[in-house]
Structure formats: structure tokens, C-alpha cells
Amino acid sequence: MTTASDTPALNIALLGGGTVGSQVARILTEDAASLTGRIGAELNLTGIFVRNPQATRDFQLPSEYYSDDVDEVMDGADIVVELIGGIEPARELILKAISQGANVVTGNKELLATHGNELYEAAAQAGVQLSFEASVAGAIPILRPLRDSLSGDKITRIMGIVNGTTNYILDQMDSTGASFNDALAEAQRLGYAEADPAADVEGQDAAAKVAILAHLAFHAPFTLDQVYTEGITDVSDLDHKSAAEAGYIIKLLAIAEQLEDPEGVVLRVHPTLLPREHPLASVRGAYNAVFVEAENVDELMFYGPGAGGSATASAVMGDVMSIAKRRLRGGPGRTHTARRELECLDIGESTTRYMVVVRAADASGVLAKVAGTFADHGVSIKSMNQTPDEASSDDEKTALLAFITHRAKESQLAQTLEATKGLDVVNEVLSVMRVEGK
Numbered sequence: 359m360t361t362a363s364d365t366p367a368l369n370i371a372l373l374g375g376g377t378v379g380s381q382v383a384r385i386l387t388e389d390a391a392s393l394t395g396r397i398g399a400e401l402n403l404t405g406i407f408v409r410n411p412q413a414t415r416d417f418q419l420p421s422e423y424y425s426d427d428v429d430e431v432m433d434g435a436d437i438v439v440e441l442i443g444g445i446e447p448a449r450e451l452i453l454k455a456i457s458q459g460a461n462v463v464t465g466n467k468e469l470l471a472t473h474g475n476e477l478y479e480a481a482a483q484a485g486v487q488l489s490f491e492a493s494v495a496g497a498i499p500i501l502r503p504l505r506d507s508l509s510g511d512k513i514t515r516i517m518g519i520v521n522g523t524t525n526y527i528l529d530q531m532d533s534t535g536a537s538f539n540d541a542l543a544e545a546q547r548l549g550y551a552e553a554d555p556a557a558d559v560e561g562q563d564a565a566a567k568v569a570i571l572a573h574l575a576f577h578a579p580f581t582l583d584q585v586y587t588e589g590i591t592d593v594s595d596l597d598h599k600s601a602a603e604a605g606y607i608i609k610l611l612a613i614a615e616q617l618e619d620p621e622g623v624v625l626r627v628h629p630t631l632l633p634r635e636h637p638l639a640s641v642r643g644a645y646n647a648v649f650v651e652a653e654n655v656d657e658l659m660f661y662g663p664g665a666g667g668s669a670t671a672s673a674v675m676g677d678v679m680s681i682a683k684r685r686l687r688g689g690p691g692r693t694h695t696a697r698r699e700l701e702c703l704d705i706g707e708s709t710t711r712y713m714v715v716v717r718a719a720d721a722s723g724v725l726a727k728v729a730g731t732f733a734d735h736g737v738s739i740k741s742m743n744q745t746p747d748e749a750s751s752d753d754e755k756t757a758l759l760a761f762i763t764h765r766a767k768e769s770q771l772a773q774t775l776e777a778t779k780g781l782d783v784v785n786e787v788l789s790v791m792r793v794e795g796k
């Protein structure tokens with residue numbers, strides 16, 4: 359790995375030349391001299407594995423860089439950067455790279471949250487590094503701080519906006535009145551969305567990210583299917599309106615929290631009401647932010663671009679540089695294998711606040727009856743707002759009652775809702791949303 363000029367050199371193979379891959383290719387080629395100056399080694403992009411070598415790309419290199427022959431591209435690579443996405447062939451190619459002794463950088467949260475352990479074990483056994491800072495919250499350095507800076511503290515809770523696409527959509531709907539579909543189309547055009555944007559809007563992308571965050575924070579393995587997941591597709595105009603009237607904004611939050619009794623972790627992704635003055639409420643566009651609560655540090659917030667080609671490429675390049683430095687200096691690769699078993703609990707064990715909006719008869723005594731069902735199940739009401747109901751008629755006078763509760767268990771709320779639906783004065787439960795923040 360030395361060039362004629364005696365400057366050490368590392369070969370980088372890139373798999374995928376899309377939104378992020380093309381920006382990694384740009385940085386590796388356009389900034390080559392500067393990168394060499396920073397690290398004391400040449401980072402040679404030796405090839406880019408793509409489906410169609412003839413396609414036109416955001417950033418175009420000479421045609422000899424592109425190949426649909428993955429073996430040719432990965433041959434002799436010191437570092438393989440996987441930016442294809444999805445499970446296969448990404449999984450198979452990463453395992454192949456590891457078996458060839460190459461270090462791997464990936465941004466593939468879906469793969470890590472489903473087959474992570476297999477990959478971490480394979481990398482550990484081969485003594486190579488597998489790095490994935492870009493997989494969670496795009497450009498924000500969050501995985502390295504969790505693994506290194508905070509490893510002496512006991513993390514109790516992580517709460518974040520970790521999907522740029524949904525934050526962009528909710529922000530556009532809230533601030534410009536854009537429709538869901540227009541906002542999604544724009545997020546796709548800007549390179550924020552996954553190849554299949556259902557992963558974004560249905561919450562699976564955020565769920566994968568929270569599984570990865572929980573793995574690093576709690577030193578135990580978690581997978582995507584253990585995360586309680588609700589996306590933003592069912593968030594209605596009434597939800598937005600009721601939230602705004604009560605002084606809240608809706609964000610898709612990913613939460614990982616450790617409980618003492620029963621002992622375990624709850625992982626959840628769902629649309630959440632936040633007070634407008636909460637720091638996460640001001641996270642706009644495709645930006646992300648991650649709140650970390652730990653015993654000694656109390657609270658930390660990490661903030662920055664959560665999606666987009668060049669921002670994400672910055673995180674990929676950080677991993678490439680870190681691996682390259684370690685390669686040049688020598689020393690063992692880093693492993694990510696879990697240290698312990700920690701149960702993943704049902705969301706029913708989790709405690710939060712709620713907003714419940716019901717359509718009820720507009721008559722005396724109704725409020726007391728509805729409030730009574732909350733009290734019967736130990737759910738205490740913090741505030742209530744009554745607004746006129748457009749569906750109200752002279753034959754049937756109804757009103758909308760929006761309750762904000764104090765903290766209660768999910769299971770208590772579920773019982774409250776059942777009882778509320780059974781009341782003769784209640785026509786419908788129109789909206790139920792979780793509320794975080796003080």
C-alpha cells in the first residue's frame with residue numbers, strides 16, 4: 359500500500375452511485391489532495407459498482423470508474439463503502455468484503471437493524487472494522503459519541519427526530535400548509551427519501567435507527583421488529599388542528615428508554631405532540647436532533663442535517679478517514695458485538711402523556727362523565743379544551759373535547775379509551791396522540 363512517491367495509499371471501492379454514493383465519489387476525487395494532506399495517505403477510489411454503468415449521475419466521473427462487475431470493483435480494496443441500501447445484495451457483499459479482509463463503511467440502517475449481529479460478528483472475527491455513522495441521523499455525529507464519549511455514563515433514554523423525510527413533510531404541512539403528497543415529492547426530489555419512501559412515512563426507517571441507537575446506548579442487541587412503530591400516514595388535519603390549539607406541534611419521534619420495573623427497554627416510533635417551546639419542536643426541514651439523557655451528564659442534544667447526499671457523504675467520509683488512520687497506525691479493528699441481554703418490553707409498559715379528542719354530546723354533565731372514565735382508570739387530566747364541532751346539528755348538538763393527560767401507562771390509556779368509547783354521551787374518539795416534553 360505505498361505509491362511511487364512513498365505516500366501510503368488505500369484503495370476504496372464504492373458500491374452504489376446514487377444520492378449518497380455520488381457525493382462520496384465527488385469528495386474522494388475532488389478533495390483528494392486535501393484528504394491526503396489531512397491523513398498522510400492517498401485514498402484511491404478504484405471503482406464504483408452500479409447497476410447501469412452508462413446511467414447519468416448527479417456527479418459524473420469518467421466511465422472507467424463505473425462497473426457492474428462487483429468482484430472487479432472490490433478486488434484489492436482496503437475499504438469497501440456500501441451505499442446500495444436494502445438487505446440483498448448489500449448483506450452478501452458486505453460479508454464478502456469482510457471475508458476478503460476489507461474494512462467496511464455503510465449507511466444501511468435497514469440492514470444493520472435486521473442482520474447487524476451477523477455482520478458485527480463477522481467483522482470482529484476477521485479483525486476488520488465495520489463503521490456506520492451515516493446510518494443514524496445522517497451527518498450528525500451520534501454513534502461515535504454514544505460508543506466513546508458517553509461510554510462512562512449510564513444512558514437512560516434517547517429521544518430523537520431521526521428521519522429527515524418525515525420531519526420535512528410535517529414541517530411543510532405545518533408551516534406552509536403543503537399537502538402530504540406534495541411535501542413527500544419534494545423530499546424525494548431533494549434526495550432525503552429512501553428508494554421506497556414507504557420506509558420513511560410508515561416509520562420503519564426511524565425504527566431501524568432507534569434499534570441501532572439502543573444497541574449502542576444499552577449494549578444489548580435489538581432489531582427492527584422489536585420496535586413499536588407508527589408512521590405519519592394516519593396523522594389527520596384534525597390531529598394537526600387540535601395539537602396547534604393546545605400549543606403543540608407534531609413530530610415523528612423515535613424513543614429508546616430503559617425501565618427499571620419491569621427491567622428492560624421500550625423502543626417506540628410514533629407521531630408525538632411536543633410543546634412549541636421544546637428544543638425538538640424547532641427542528642425544521644430535513645434536520646434531525648437526538649436528545650440523550652444519562653445519569654451523570656443529565657441531557658445532551660445533537661443536531662444537524664439528517665438526510666441529503668452531501669451531508670450524509672460527510673458522515674461516510676468521517677468513517678473512511680477514521681478507518682484509514684487506524685489502518686496506517688495499526689491496531690485492532692473496533693467491534694460492536696452486544697455485551698449483555700436486555701429484554702425489549704411491550705409498549706404497554708411505557709409511560710407518557712396523551713392528547714385524546716372526542717366528539718361528544720354538547721350538554722351539561724357530559725364533561726364530568728368523560729373525565730370520570732379517565733379517573734376510573736387512574737389517568738389524570740392536565741387540561742381540557744372544548745371547541746365547536748362542524749358536524750354538530752340542531753338534531754344532535756355535539757362538541758369536540760380535547761383532553762391532555764398527565765403521565766400514565768399505555769395499558770391504562772387503552773382501558774380508558776375502551777370505557778370512553780362505551781359512554782352513551784360519546785359519539786367517537788377522533789384522535790389519540792402521545793405527548794412528550796414538560
Ligand SMILES: NC(=O)C1=CN([C@@H]2O[C@H](COP(=O)(O)OP(=O)(O)OC[C@H]3O[C@@H](n4cnc5c(N)ncnc54)[C@H](O)[C@@H]3O)[C@@H](O)[C@H]2O)C=CC1
Nearest residue numbers: 374375376377378379408409441442443465466665666670
Ligand atoms: N439519502 C439519504 O439522505 C441517506 C441515505 N442513507 C442510506 O444510504 C444508502 C444509499 O442511499 P441513497 O444514496 O439515498 O440511495 P439511492 O437509491 O440514491 O442509491 C442507491 C444506489 O445503489 C444502486 N443499486 C441498488 N440496488 C443495486 C443492486 N442490486 N446492484 C447494484 N447497484 C444497486 C442504485 O442504482 C443506486 O445507484 C441507503 O442505505 C440509505 O438508507 C443514509 C443516510 C441518509
Ligand SMILES: N[C@@H](CC=O)C(=O)O
Nearest residue numbers: 521522523550551552
Ligand atoms: N430517508 C432517510 C435518509 C437518512 O437516513 C431520512 O429521510 O432520514
Ligand code: NA
Nearest residue numbers: 491494496498
Ligand atoms: Na450520524
